[in-house]
Amino acid sequence: MEEKLSSVAKTLTPSPIQQLSFLAQRCDAINLAEGFPDFPAPLQIKNAAVSAINSDFNQYRHVQGICDHVACKMKEIQELNVDPLTDIVICCGQSEAFAATMFASKMSQGSHILVVNQFKDFFAFKGVFIMHACLCFISSVVEQGDEVIIFDPSYETYETCIRLAGGIPVYVALDPPNWTLDLDKLKKSFTSKTKAVVLNSPHNPTGKVFSKDELEIIAGACQTWNILAVTDEVYEHITFDKERHISLASLPEMQKRTIVTSSLSKTFSVTGWRIGWAIAPAWIASAIRNIHIKITDSAPAPFQEAALTALMSPHAYFDSLRRDYELKRDFVVDMLEKVGFKMQFKPKGSFFVFAPLPGSCTLSDVEFVEELIKQAGVVAVPGCGFFHTSLSAEDSSQAALGYQRRYIRFAFCKSEDTLAAASKKISGLVNGTGNFKLL
Structure with missing residues (x-):
């Protein structure tokens, strides 16, 4: 009966972000993939x-x-x-x-x-x-x-x-x-x-x-x-x-x-x-x-x-919201920089960090996320799922072709305890010479 599906329905696949969240639950991993807060609502x-x-x-x-x-x-x-x-x-x-x-x-x-x-x-x-x-x-x-x-x-x-x-x-x-x-x-x-x-x-x-x-x-x-x-x-x-x-x-x-x-x-x-x-x-x-x-x-x-x-929340609520999230952003950016990420762009809004893999990293975004789950028990999102554009012939250099598979999205809409635990696990992959194992 699958032929009864429309051509559009046949192209739809499960949300990769939600699938990663399910994986985090099964593996008891820390979920920095999906953009939902893990702390109480007001x-x-x-x-x-x-x-x-x-x-x-x-x-x-x-x-x-x-x-x-x-x-x-x-x-x-x-x-x-x-x-x-x-x-x-x-x-x-x-x-x-x-x-x-x-x-x-x-x-x-x-x-x-x-x-x-x-x-x-x-x-x-x-x-x-x-x-x-x-x-x-x-x-x-x-x-x-x-x-x-x-x-x-x-x-x-x-x-x-x-x-x-x-x-x-x-x-x-x-x-x-x-x-x-x-x-x-x-x-x-x-x-x-x-x-x-x-x-x-x-x-x-x-x-x-x-x-x-x-x-x-x-x-x-x-x-x-x-x-x-x-x-x-x-x-x-x-x-x-x-x-x-x-x-x-x-x-x-x-x-x-x-x-x-x-x-x-x-x-x-x-x-x-x-x-x-x-x-x-x-x-x-x-x-x-x-x-x-x-x-x-x-x-x-x-x-x-x-x-x-x-x-009807007062202005103070929104001011506090911005301050709290800015601190979380800074924490995650600092964590990533300490393990070797080169953060050329610091997010100005939302609650995601879209971090480029360093040139020294031989892994693709998908491979990096897989290893991060296996070795650190932390889940992030490979950036390739957010890209849809095909590069033109004049942009066919290796650098141009590669950037769409060189980004990792980390959600920082998490409690201080969750972010601290993620930082500890990720920092635990830094070896004796100070290098991050995955980079």
Whole structure:
């Protein structure tokens, strides 16, 4: 019966990041692979969720207060006027299996589908709410054959959503080591079929925060080609070295063509709560809302109630969040440098370090991760899974061909105890001459 699967479904494979997390569990290894905190969420938010459950908020629900608070935050931080009644959609992931079934079923004109009410959480993996928000957006605007530009390296979800909707991802490579945007590369990526551009800033996996100059280049291209932009801003409150996140929507003439997606997950350490949102012009938000209702109906009711408490957090909370994560970033960067990594780029946001293997290391990224698990009991992510661009003939030097297999992503959204334990295990591979065994 495998022939009943769609051509897109046949290309999908398990998330390598989640597979590494499963491996960490089986091997009792320290998980620096997957981007979820292993420390408690803020107590007042957990208490709000418990209170909501005890108050029997158990049914389908739309908590308008979330939209009101998000609109206020966008005004305060990005100086954007957002109508909470028409421009914001609360997103989640519960009945995504239904959507997955629809996309995965191989259909032709007149085909019939028997729908059995035995749903499984098909999308039960990291970033499901943001995938749902992206999927709703992509489904609402992308048609068969439309091209969508993505900056590379990139998080795996974007390509999946685009392909499920029948679109074609077009990758524009950011230039290492600082992951700068090349204007000429961006210009060459546009065609008459380009429908949208996807922007993730602060960026996973590199930790790059796109500069205002780069955002202006992207905004100019969107206006020149009359296309839409969808932004993934889940790390908006996690920036370092006095760097400030700027939403693409806040640039002149961009709000009317930009869909902003974000969530509670990273900011409040609740990646399993599945509360996210999309902010868009009313005509797009309406389409996203209609698709969302058909797929999932509503986000988890008690966690929507708890989101109200989270979104009312004082400025001091966000300041403390940045300070704490900056210390964790510095700890991991220092740890890696001590064992021989050459950190040319220090992440400015998110909670990942994208570390290049030194030239002296003969292992590929995959081989390094495998040996790190075997010899140190620490799990990281090989960088090759984030790269999608094919190098051109003029860039066929060994150095150019190699860099896509020379990066390792370490997640530092972990407790001090976890990071200290990882450091001890990794440092334990330094031999008597002071050299790291794997490098």
